Amino acid sequence: MSTAHEKIQLQANVPENLFGKRLDQALAEMFPDYSRSRIKEWILADYVKVDGQILNRPREKLLGEELIEIDAQIEMQVQHKGQDIDLNIVFEDEHILVINKPMNLVVHPGAGNSDGTVLNALLNHAPEIVNVPRAGIVHRLDKDTTGLMVVAKTIPAQTHLVEQLQAREISREYEAVVVGTMVAGGTVDEPIGRHPTKRTSMAVRESGKPAMTHYRVKEKFRAHTYIRLKLESGRTHQIRVHMSHLRYPLVGDQAYGGRPRPPKACNENMVNMLRMFRRQALHAIQLELTHPVTGEWLSWQAPLPKDFVELLEVLREDKSEHGSGEV
Structure with missing residues (x-):
């Protein structure tokens, strides 16, 4: 394990509009590139001077026009190494990058996946990101969710992106593609929490955190539905849990x-496709946000991956052969 620092x-x-404010509140407004919790840590760690004197009391009131000096050092324990893993980069500048993640790639190291992740690839591609x-x-995507x-x-860019995410502005x-034929679109507004008996799974639970998913029907097949979804929150496995809750996994x-459920009288090609599709048919197709530094509104699209396209083709062939009636 090595140690990295950023000074x-x-x-x-202190501007006139912040006269009388608490130190932590004033600094959070004066330096919006850094979160209030981080600024409070700096105050308590003696990193903040007011008119040349260290002030480590976050609640101290400011009189006005004081000179604020922050000389902080962010220390990070680096446990992971960069690895030469291909990243499909859709957009990049000095502040952010947007990637189109493939299937079978974990985002962050964890139990059973100590390396070979998006994080390792990022450390290799942009070492300063350490x-x-x-x-x-x-934000994350599940291992087998693409998009x-x-x-x-940078830390300022991260601060602003997290704020956008929390304010539901991203x-x-x-x-x-779900199992079953949906009648129409709608909204699922159900809290999500850890499953009571399956440690690695989530579930709709009254004690969970608020979660909202909007969905609309794009195309109906004999026993499946192709849908478009939009998140109002970002809980773990949210779309998967909400669709399963509706009984459309x-x-x-x-x-x-979402186990294979081929419709009656379907051909062998359809049976094989459903049996061999070993990941959730889910793709993050569109991302829109305000650039954290320039303020520009940006939008990106990621084409459907090959296996998803092939799944839709087989479903359409089956519908054409047998008609659109639900079975």
């Missing part, structure tokens, strides 16, 4: 009930 030096006079918590990862992810390359849209989702 932060900031200086400004100074950003979680290597700049602000768009945004990553922050738009994330997905496409999926995602095709290929073995954890939440």
